[in-house]
Amino acid sequence: MLILYDIPSLHPDKNWSPNVCKPRLALNYKSIPYRTEWVEYPQIESLAQRLGVKPTSLKADRVMPEYTLPIIHDESTGVSIADSLPIALYLEETYPGSPRLFPEGSKALRAAWDGPFCKRGLKILPSNVKMGLGSEEYFKRTKAAKLGRERFEDIAPRGEKRRKHFEAWEEDLGKLNGRGENMGYVMGDAISYADFIVAGWVGLAMLVLDEGEWEGVKSWHGEFWGRALEGTDEWRVMSHST
Ligand SMILES: N[C@@H](CCC(=O)N[C@@H](CS)C(=O)NCC(=O)O)C(=O)O
Known part of the structure; x- marks a missing residue:
């Protein structure tokens, strides 16, 4: 096993x-x-x-x-x-x-699809994860230190700064998916590991963003990001856990 x-x-x-x-x-x-x-x-x-x-x-x-x-x-x-x-x-x-x-020709895609999610996503997404007592203190302390903030609560931008952050995120992801409005999977018709990278990040966005923000992300670029999640839905199952 x-x-x-x-x-x-x-x-x-x-x-x-x-x-x-x-x-x-x-x-x-x-x-x-x-x-x-x-x-x-x-x-x-x-x-x-x-x-x-x-x-x-x-x-x-x-x-x-x-x-x-x-x-x-x-x-x-x-x-x-x-x-x-x-x-x-x-x-x-x-x-x-x-x-x-x-699949043939897809290895180069793998790294490209991680970066833009990390760059903007790291300031927003982890801040909304509900950690249990076993991780919470460690998580908040080390994330704040890594991102150069005194307090964990200061990591995620608020108000107008947050709105601008989402705009910049949308723009970054737009560069990544190019004119991908009609794309199914990252490679077109064939599923590849790049789709799992996207699904990992978009799945976290769905889990932790409030409904309005999530609806926004999902709909960017002709709903590509929402489709990316739906297209991998059947494999999002949990195995038996200890
Ligand atoms: N490059 C690594 C990054 C993994 C990573 O950052 N994992 C986070 C959880 S999402 C972690 O375990 N962090 C440990 C820590 O911050 O102490 C990968 O792709 O697996």
């Missing part, structure tokens, strides 16, 4: 993380059996060290290594991996009989 480590929230089904959503969609799409194990933020580092996986980033001080989820541990091969993209590449290579995540 393969284990997918995820961070719990107080939202329905507990899951919220866009980065963990990507391998979850990939596992479900490929019908690879797995189970979810929940790890609160302060315990991610010790889990990663126990499994011997590499840090994926640096902490707010830009010196100390930062360990992140998703991490998978594949009991059938003994392999543990951190970072959503290396995980997707591992799944593609190790389970070749299942539907492809990277």
Whole structure:
């Protein structure tokens, strides 16, 4: 059995993380059996060290290594991996009989679709996630430090600044999807890993934005973002959780 480590929230089904959503969609799409194990933020580092996986980033001080989820541990091969993209590449290579995540010509797309969501989304989306007591203090403290704010509550822009932030976000995403109004999937007709990147971020937007803001995001660029979520809906299911 393969284990997918995820961070719990107080939202329905507990899951919220866009980065963990990507391998979850990939596992479900490929019908690879797995189970979810929940790890609160302060315990991610010790889990990663126990499994011997590499840090994926640096902490707010830009010196100390930062360990992140998703991490998978594949009991059938003994392999543990951190970072959503290396995980997707591992799944593609190790389970070749299942539907492809990277159809011909789609590998270059994968990184391009993460950036614009992160850049603007990070200031808005995580601030609205309802964390449980096991993660809340750590989450708020480290997110504020990373984004250079004294208080977590100061991360998300408010009022007119917030409206402008959404406008800039829409513009960024417009550049990304080009004239994609009529697009179904990122690659046109074929589903690929880039769709799971989009679905991870748009899924979080749906979960945490208030209805008005979510309706806005969904409708940008000829409803492309709403369609991106609907198009991957059948794989958004949770596996058995511990
Ligand atoms: N590049 C990584 C980023 C993963 C990431 O940032 N994960 C967040 C949760 S969405 C995390 O685990 N953060 C740990 C922390 O902030 O201490 C990936 O794509 O997997």
